Amino acid sequence: MAAARATRPQLSYRPKPGEIPTNPGVYRFRDAGGRVLYVGKAKNLRARLSNYFAPLHTLHERTRRMVTTAASVEWTVVGSDVEALQLEYMWIKEFDPPFNVRYRDDKSYPFMAITLADEAPRVIVTRNRRIPGAKYFGPYPKVWAVHDTIDQMIKVFPIRTCSDASYKKAMQTGRPCFPGQIGKCGGPCSMKVGIDEHRAIVDDFVAFMAGGDKRFTTMLTARMREASAAMDYESAASYRDKLGAIDAVLSRSALVLSEDVDADLFGVAEDELAATVQHFTVRGGRVRGVRASTIEKELDIEGGDLIDQVLQRAYGDAAAADIPRRVLVPTLPPDAQELEQWLREKRDGRPVTIQVAQRGRKAELLKTATLNAQQALMLHKTRRTSDYVARTQALTDLQEALGLAEAPLRIECFDVSHLGGTNVVASMVVFEDGLPRKDQYRSFSIAETTDDTDSIHQVLTRRLAHLDRPEENEPEDPSTPRRRPRFAYPPQLLLVDGGRPQVEAAARALADAGHEEIALCGIAKRLEEVWLPGEEYPVILPRTSEALYLLQRLRDEAHRFAITHQRKRRGRDIQSVLAEVPGLGAERIRVLLRHFGSVAALRRASAVEITEVKGIGPKLAQNIHARLVAGEVASAVAPGEGDAAPADAERPRAVESVG
Numbered sequence: 001m002a003a004a005r006a007t008r009p010q011l012s013y014r015p016k017p018g019e020i021p022t023n024p025g026v027y028r029f030r031d032a033g034g035r036v037l038y039v040g041k042a043k044n045l046r047a048r049l050s051n052y053f054a055p056l057h058t059l060h061e062r063t064r065r066m067v068t069t070a071a072s073v074e075w076t077v078v079g080s081d082v083e084a085l086q087l088e089y090m091w092i093k094e095f096d097p098p099f100n101v102r103y104r105d106d107k108s109y110p111f112m113a114i115t116l117a118d119e120a121p122r123v124i125v126t127r128n129r130r131i132p133g134a135k136y137f138g139p140y141p142k143v144w145a146v147h148d149t150i151d152q153m154i155k156v157f158p159i160r161t162c163s164d165a166s167y168k169k170a171m172q173t174g175r176p177c178f179p180g181q182i183g184k185c186g187g188p189c190s191m192k193v194g195i196d197e198h199r200a201i202v203d204d205f206v207a208f209m210a211g212g213d214k215r216f217t218t219m220l221t222a223r224m225r226e227a228s229a230a231m232d233y234e235s236a237a238s239y240r241d242k243l244g245a246i247d248a249v250l251s252r253s254a255l256v257l258s259e260d261v262d263a264d265l266f267g268v269a270e271d272e273l274a275a276t277v278q279h280f281t282v283r284g285g286r287v288r289g290v291r292a293s294t295i296e297k298e299l300d301i302e303g304g305d306l307i308d309q310v311l312q313r314a315y316g317d318a319a320a321a322d323i324p325r326r327v328l329v330p331t332l333p334p335d336a337q338e339l340e341q342w343l344r345e346k347r348d349g350r351p352v353t354i355q356v357a358q359r360g361r362k363a364e365l366l367k368t369a370t371l372n373a374q375q376a377l378m379l380h381k382t383r384r385t386s387d388y389v390a391r392t393q394a395l396t397d398l399q400e401a402l403g404l405a406e407a408p409l410r411i412e413c414f415d416v417s418h419l420g421g422t423n424v425v426a427s428m429v430v431f432e433d434g435l436p437r438k439d440q441y442r443s444f445s446i447a448e449t450t451d452d453t454d455s456i457h458q459v460l461t462r463r464l465a466h467l468d469r470p471e472e473n474e475p476e477d478p479s480t481p482r483r484r485p486r487f488a489y490p491p492q493l494l495l496v497d498g499g500r501p502q503v504e505a506a507a508r509a510l511a512d513a514g515h516e517e518i519a520l521c522g523i524a525k526r527l528e529e530v531w532l533p534g535e536e537y538p539v540i541l542p543r544t545s546e547a548l549y550l551l552q553r554l555r556d557e558a559h560r561f562a563i564t565h566q567r568k569r570r571g572r573d574i575q576s577v578l579a580e581v582p583g584l585g586a587e588r589i590r591v592l593l594r595h596f597g598s599v600a601a602l603r604r605a606s607a608v609e610i611t612e613v614k615g616i617g618p619k620l621a622q623n624i625h626a627r628l629v630a631g632e633v634a635s636a637v638a639p640g641e642g643d644a645a646p647a648d649a650e651r652p653r654a655v656e657s658v659g
Contacts, residue, residue, distance in 0.1 A: 158186025267369025391434030397547035408493035415558035
């Protein structure tokens, strides 16, 4: 009934199914003021839009927030999937919808740019990607790295480095520019070369930076040997120095793939709220640039759909020369063929392949990019809370928002998880002064429970019992101070994952234990609202507030810790189930789990798929499959790994989705 009540008023703009065409196209959700909230594309508009108008309680919390905020939906039919992709990119760029993924570069990276549109092109260090006619290389991680590369390059390819004002003055007066006088500028303004000769040197500079280093190394080596044979040792020494400069440049970008390989690699790490991307640019087999980006998710986008958005952003405004022949990604997007066609058109008809690197050096390099992305995601999540000013602001904001007498220096967060109603566990994570205290994390096993609220009540009752334990036995030495038992220190704030029902259950536990002085709140995932006991309406914290970010971190950490404990139990459970299959020993069980990678994947496997495991015949595979299907444990799907529908936030949750 709650879902029905919510659906009728909020989604009154829902079009009739027959009104939505089945053609490919692009759709836009708008709010009451006409602002575009979300832009998406679809191969079949009717099938795609119907997903948004499913019962609200079955939608992901952020999708539910978007459709309930919207007041209308409109669509535009196009002729092909590629046209849909192009229109989606154009509208996202034009409207900047708040519910599409939000990109934020970790920093403004410096580039090396050659101003090819100038009469005498110059090489500069810049962060501006909008110089007309410029050719860019990079990005570079540090400014000094670009300057160092330029210093080495102009020893081999002496091109202009002076400012436009210096160049203009030198060409008018006939006197060399100052950088040219000290050997730091090789343009026509140095009075050593003409404009056409300088342009040829610029072309060689660009060709070398674009990956043609082997040709120049071979050419300079041959000239050095010819000069040496002719006993022109001064010229031979000059060529030797140029080869040394080339080696110095190349040593900063090791050869990671074959010399004829031009590719872009995208390493991605993600969780429910954010993702990080590491973009490696490989030209001539060498990593020529690395760019890191952080993506703030609004809707439940992940995997191939996320890769689709990443590639659109990476190449939407890219020049043809900046799009490589190969694009390596961790997961193929669902519309990979359309993306390839789109990139082929942007690359002036030359082919582009999007693929997943399965083995070899490409797979190793992609693994390195992914590892960098994972580290960047971890850094992104901890950077704000590791900063003392941000932590202090978060605790102060939380104190004001919740009306606390003092800042909550110790916060304990509780989360409940189970497998289809069985194997109920709970987690407790502790933050002190805004930082996690992992040595004080605890997990709880719950033998019997009726629902999620009962589980919360049980766990908090057990935790609060530690506050009333007597001090430890008297020490033998009277001068030794007595220590309070661990967890005898009360938190300033208890946080539960959930809405009003979960908070009321926790409040009953506090009242039963006689500790109503401890502050309590809950964070509901649907709209990230904060509930207080006895209140009819939630507290809404700004999306950008440090207080909300701290509560989200606590909740996410409780999710993670609960999942870790649940997986350990799940592994023990399935081993005990499989041990009952005749002919299946401990070694074969390990091989099975290693082959499928996870317990959930093994439970979903068919008998035919199980026979693919070495040492498992058809009969044994059938017995394994039958045992998994028949057991109660086999019918449960792990939270976060299956299709468990989130329960309505307005009633006690019988199924908690963790992860």
